[in-house]
Structures are given as C-alpha cells and as structure tokens.
Amino acid sequence: ALPALTPASDLAPRRPGAALREQLGESGAGALVRAATGVLRRHRDADPRRGALAGERSVGAELKRLTRHGWRVLHSVPLPDGTEIGHLLIGPGGVFAVSTEHRPGASVRIGDGAQRIDDGAPQPYELDGRAGARRAREALEAYCAFDVPVQTVLVFTGVTALEVAGTPAGVRVYRERGLSALAPLTGVLTATQVERVYDVARNAEAWLEA
Template sequence: MQDLKVTSWQLFGHDRLYVNLPDGTAIGWADRGSGTITVLHPRYRDAVTDALARQVPDLPALVGEEAPAGPQTPPAPPPVPRIPPMRGMRKRGAAQEAPPVRGPAPAGEVARAPGVAPAVEVAPAVEAPPAPSVAPAPKTVDGPEPAAGPVPVAGPVPVVGLAPVAGPEPEPARRRRPAVLPALTPSTDLASRRPGAGLREQLGESGTGALVRAATGALRRHKDADPRRGALAGERRVGAELKRLTRHGWRVLHSVPLPDGTEIGHLLIGPGGVFAVSTDHRPGASVRIGDGTLRTDNGTPQPYELDGRPGARRARAALEAYCAFDVPVQTVLVFTGVTALEVASTPAGVRVFRERQVSVLAPLTGVFTPTQVERVYDVARNREAWLDA
C-alpha cells in the first residue's frame, strides 16, 4: 500500500508516528517512547511496518530498545493447532481454561493496545474442507486457548486467530530497496560549492581564470555590460539569504550540477521539505506574475513557465533513488534587483519571492524529521547522486 501516510503526533507526553489510510483512517502507530508498534488489524500488519520503516529508517533500532534481544529472523512456525471436538463450539461441562497472562511482547511481535483486537502473528493457512454453515474453527497460535466469546466475521476476510479459507491475502506493495551511494570524498562533496559556481567558471572568476583577469587588468571599477555578471550577483544575494535559514535547522547547497551541464541554483533542505530555488535577476524592473505570464514594467505580458521547471522534478528523482521515504520537492523562484513584485497567481507547489522574502520558509515544519533531513542532505551533497538526474 504505497498510499499510506505517516504523520507525527506529540501530545500529553506521547510521541507517536501514526499510519493512516488515504481516507485518514488510522490503522496503526509506533510509540517512540516505549519502542512498540500497535496494529489495529492484522491484515495491515506488513503494510504498517513497511510504511514506518520507509518513513523512519532508524525504526528497527527504536523498536529494539525495549524488546528483548534476539535474532532478527521470522518467528518459528507455531505448533500443530489443537482442534476442538466440535467446530466452533465447546463441550458442555468442559472446564474453562484461564486466559493467557499478558506480558511484554517478544521481539518481532506487535504490541497490543487496550481495547483493540490483538495484533499478533497470524498462523499459516491450513487447508481444510469448507463447512457449509459453520464458521472456520479457531486456531491457537501459542499457549492456552483464549476465553470463549463472540468472534465477528465480516465476509471472507479472516480475523485474528482464524485460518483463511481461500488462502492468504496478497502481500502489500513494497518500496524497492534504495540504491547505495559511493563514499563521500572531497572531490564529490558539493557542500563546498559557492553560489553561481557555473557562472563563475564562465566568467573566469574561479581557479586560474581569476589570476588571468587580475593580470590583464580586467578587474576594473566601471560596470561590466555582460548580463552574466548581474546574474551572478543575484545568485550571491539569494545564497546569502538562504544561509540565514540554517539557524532554524535547514541545510543549503549551491550550484548543484546536473549531467546536461545545467545547475539547480540552490537546494534548500529542512523540516518543511525540499525546495529547488532558482534566481531571475531583473535590475530596476517592476515585475508582475500571473496566469502563466510575466509582465515587466508596462510592457506586454509574455509567456512565463513556472510549473514546468525541471529542477524540482529531477531533484526528487535523484533523492528518492537513495532514500527509503518519499522526498517531495517544490519550486521557489526568487527575483533579484526588482523595484516591485506582484504575484497574482502561481501553480501548486511553486512559490515566488523577492530575495528578502525567502525568510518566510524558516518556520515551515512537519514534512521531515531531523533524521530524515540529515539523510536527504547526505544524499544531495554527494555528486554521484546526480549523475543520472
């Protein structure tokens, strides 16, 4: 079930991760404090554990803190079930056996929440001749038989402790295993790249090019007519504004290179998500954005594409290839040097700012945990992750 959503819930001293169906119905949760997982129905057991493992890579360590140590292998199959003399009924006068005593759940087993059907390992299906009018006989997983009581049966769906008649349910869809990145080296670490690195190389402001320009007198005081120099100034301004967000738990990368020679100007990673930031430098202009057009000053509106920018799409594909959870990426467009900016409308997932307005992203939260932020950042800073983007 790839549509399951995992949300964080913290209240009254509890810290839980809830797994919900697409309609918002909760089917299970993980308690970070006690290190237990609760599943509300056994048919969703694998889906709940897979969703939690996909959202929180360090979940096995969390569960293992309170569970007794043991091999991480599936539990041994239960013994041959005891079949009562009469299917689904007790003999009159038979002694009532005491219900099993509750205790700490062993490793690999799901904890039980008060008032909820026990989420335990369901015994393997046993081929048995179908009964025309009698429900399938209960199967004992381990220990004494539980006290008699009404067992709700809704159609052919098996409930806890009952062997399915038509065979086991199909396994829920599982997310493929993330790829493994090579170890980070100084030559593949993008954390040291400066804003506008591609423009710097084109203008000869990096490496030996800067020395050549200084030797030939190219570093002069008068304004350079090359528009790339203004674009580089805009990249520097945006980079400086994004750096302010790092005090709020955000991570920033600049000039992320792509295989086709282009770059993602800036990549902002934090608790509020991932943003592919690009810069548009229009000095002294008044800009209006709306309905897929851009109008400068009093000119005629021109087509201006916002939602079709490849940066966010390619960043999501590259990051999700190495993360065990979804990594949605939004687009941010920052105008620099403008005298006024009017934003009439933007597509979903696209934000348009002036350079000083990017600070509104600082308080955004609820998308990633601190552990996930660091995982996304570790992937994004590795140049090898972008070779197939």
C-alpha cells in the first residue's frame, strides 16, 4: 500500500522547473541574499538555465489552463536518479509526461528521426523511447487497480517556427499554445480514475522505485 500523504511527500505544491530553481538559487534564504546583492540581476541574461526555466514556467501556465476541463497537473516530479518528469498531466484523455525544450529564436524541423535547427544539418533525434512515460506508467500502475496509459508530450518553447513531419504512436510535439489540443481528449480515464491517479502521482513515495 502507498504510505499516507504528508506535507513532506506532497508534490502538488511543487512549481515548474524545481531543479532549475535549485541550481539557480531561486529557492530558500540564499535567493533573498543573492537578490539583495544584485547577483541574480547581473547574471539573469547570461545563464541559459534562466531561459530554460522561463520555458518551464510557460509550459506550466499553459497546462494550468487545462484544469478547467477536468485535468490535473503536477510539476517537477522527482525521480530516484535525480532527474525529473517536467510536468505530469492527468485527465479524461489519459496521462501525459510533458518535457520542455527551450530553443530561443530557432526554427525547428523534426522528421525521419532527425532534428534540424535553422539552416543547420539534420541531427539524429528520436522522439520515442523516452524514459519519462515508461517510468510514470510503472509507478502509477503499481498503486492503481487499472491500466494507466502514459504518452509523451514534447513542447518547444521560444521557437519562431516548429515543423513536425509525423510522430511515433504515443508521442505528441507542440509549441506552448498547442497544448490546448489536449483539453477535449476523453474516453481513457473516468473521473474517479483521474482522481485516483492524481492521488498516487502527487505522493512522492510512489516514485521511489520509478
């Protein structure tokens, strides 16, 4: 059985980009000290992690819009190896493990197992086989008495253009606003199942073996 939820194990309050916030010192007393001394302001534009954090916040804001359609959202789900599932979207259309790629000012084309940035040469780029969806399904089904299908969503932020020439089954690729396409999806989980999956997913104890 899953241990009871406690304030320490509840992932619901976690904000988008928690790991990046930690790396950048944007949490705890250290953030107040650095802000007071101007360190954060001096390095705000120089550190690419700030752009990545802005991308996570943008995706988090778009996912929050879906809650009015019966969806639940968690951010920065921590895994035992120190990585995170950027966002977990749970609703009538199933469960989606959402990751973000921040490519400021870039034009991106994905297709035939390759990614092309602007006018550069295509580089190998596989959309399927991402660990987030698999690990989420294993963790959630360990505590749910029903199948919990989990799909992958990859969101590109900051891009000027995104062209996707087909994706593997169970993988979706969007820009931020494209996430609205998930809102009307139904028929995978009942309302009761959505709440059960959410109750499991928000408990950090459920992810200890993921």
